[in-house]
Amino acid sequence: MSASTVSITANPASTRRRPVVVGEKKSNVELLPTEPQANGGSEKDRAASVLERSSRDLAQAKKTVAVSTISPRRSRKVPAKPEKPRWLTVVSIFTKNFLLLLVLGGLVQMVWRLALKTRDPSIEGSSAGFSELEGRIAEVEGLVKTTSKMIQVQVEVVDKKIDREIGRLRGQMNKKIDDETAVLKGELQKIEARSEGMEKSLSELGAADWLSKEEFRRIYEELKNGKSGQSDEYDVRLNDLRAYARDIVEKEIEKHAADGLGRVDYALASGGAVVVRHSEPYLAGKGSNWLSINSRNRVHNDASKMLKPSFGEPGQCFPLKGSSGFVQIKLRTAIVPEAVTLEHVAKRVAYDRSSAPKNCRVSGWLQGQDSDSPIDAEKMFLLAEFTYDLEKSNAQTFNVLDSLGTGIIDNVWLDFTSNHGSPSHTCIYRLRVHGREPDSVSVVAKQS
Structure with a gap:
């Protein structure tokens, strides 16, 4: 939407013509002089002529504003362009609506000045013209309110779109964080299970009755000396080891056979x-x-x-x-x-x-x-x-x-x-x- 400007100036001494520009169209509003003319027309006829011309110009301006408001919605067959950022779209909407408010403000100013002229007591039939101008002003005010509502609706639509996008991104981030947290928890549980297994294994190793280094060295030396000596003595030492191992196995079997623990149960x-x-x-x-x-x-x-x-x-x-x-x-x-x-x-x-x-x-x-x-x-x-x-x-x-x-x-x-x-x-x-x-x-x- 292009910039729109409305300007009408009335001078009692002379009448000047100013262009009315809305969009790309131009319309001239000509005000007749308020002084008596040579043809002898009455003041009432001249006032009616002024009001009629103002009414036509207002209708044309209103139609132009409506066309300029609707025109952005028309589809244009143009090549697809890359999508603008959302903030640029919001700024563009606010700019266009602001310019439209300027145009409407100019129209209101024009009508107000005409109303001031109509209230002049030197002009005959001013009461009838004033009532008609009040109706015009009410129409312009209604148009301003409608435009404001349209701007508010567009702003609300943009806000809703932004909120939806933010909510979608927030949901995606929360889901990703939850997934990563679940993975980390699973890994931590695995690590804890491994740690507990290692602690259990270490405790079992610590509780086991292992031969000390000195005992193992002594047995090894005895076996070595026995092997280097007479064979009978070596056989005797091997038999002692077999008897010792058999003794350990029998004790374990007896322990498990005696109620699994080998201890008296007074709660049996x-x-x-x-x-x-x-x-x-x-x-x-x-x-x-x-x-x-x-x-x-x-x-x-x-x-x-x-x-x-x-x-x-x-x-x-x-x-x-x-x-x-x-x-x-x-x-x-x-x-x-x-x-x-x-x-x-x-x-x-x-x-x-x-x-x-x-x-x-x-x-x-x-x-x-x-x-x-x-x-x-x-x-x-x-x-x-x-x-x-x-x-x-x-x-x-x-x-x-x-x-x-x-x-x-x-x-x-x-x-x-x-x-x-x-x-x-x-x-x-x-x-x-x-x-x-x-x-x-x-x-x-x-x-x-």
Whole structure:
């Protein structure tokens, strides 16, 4: 849209003609002199003639403005040009609309000046001309308002387009950042898993009974000296090594045959230990809980599974509802505790190990023969507090705290506050309590 200018000047002394330029068209607005002419026409006729000419010029200017406003929307068959930047487009739209407002301002100024001339009391019939000019002014004001609304709509459209582009770019950046974050998290988890595996391997190596450098050198020297000497002496030394290796293998086999640990379990059901109470059991799909619970002490009939060997078979456990709970066990006899062992199904045969307990706490106290008496919290003391690790052996042993001294217990209380992910239940495969039996004098003294 080209620049548009409207200028009309009226002088009482003389009448001058100024061009009206809108777009590329020109129109001349000629104002008749206000002085009486020789033909003897009345002042009223001259005023009517002026108003008529002004009306025609306003209509022509309005039509030209409408054509100039619509013209940018016409499609032109021109070769495709490279797309301008969005900020250049916004600046161009604002410039064109500003020039259009200038044109309309000029029209308003022209009409206002005509109105001032019409109000002059020396001119007859000024009231009728004034009312007509007011109508013209109202039309021009309406046109200005319409143009302002069009400009506002165009600005809003441009703003929406910019917002959409910004939102699209922001979404792409957020998605890219999320993808990169997920990849980094995966790599960090892999690194953590490798670190844990290395720590586990190092701990296993550290726990293994390796020959020291001096012992290996001594055995090597003995073998070397025996080989260089008589053959009978060499054979005897080899037989000693074979006997030593056989002894180690037999001890390991005997250890695993003796309940897997080779330590006395005072919480074994077949030895006389019993479950006194426990938290709410989880028996989904196995009928009503009330039919399987002992009415005397509210202990489930399957609770003794926690005190029996599971032989590594999945499902041979006692499930408790939720991720936290407790179990109270009366031991076979009063003992001086040394360690506790918590067992779960082995990783190689497990279907799902998320039900294994995680953060555990074991307490103990001496209650005596009256099992129905309430628990005295002052007599209870902490035996062990530990975390069951799924990456280690399925049967994990935890030593009793050194600060315990020579305390005697005949009841233990297992509390678990979390498991490894299962929201519905926690499985206890087996709980063992190791220690030694004190003399009868100590037990009687403690009970009294």
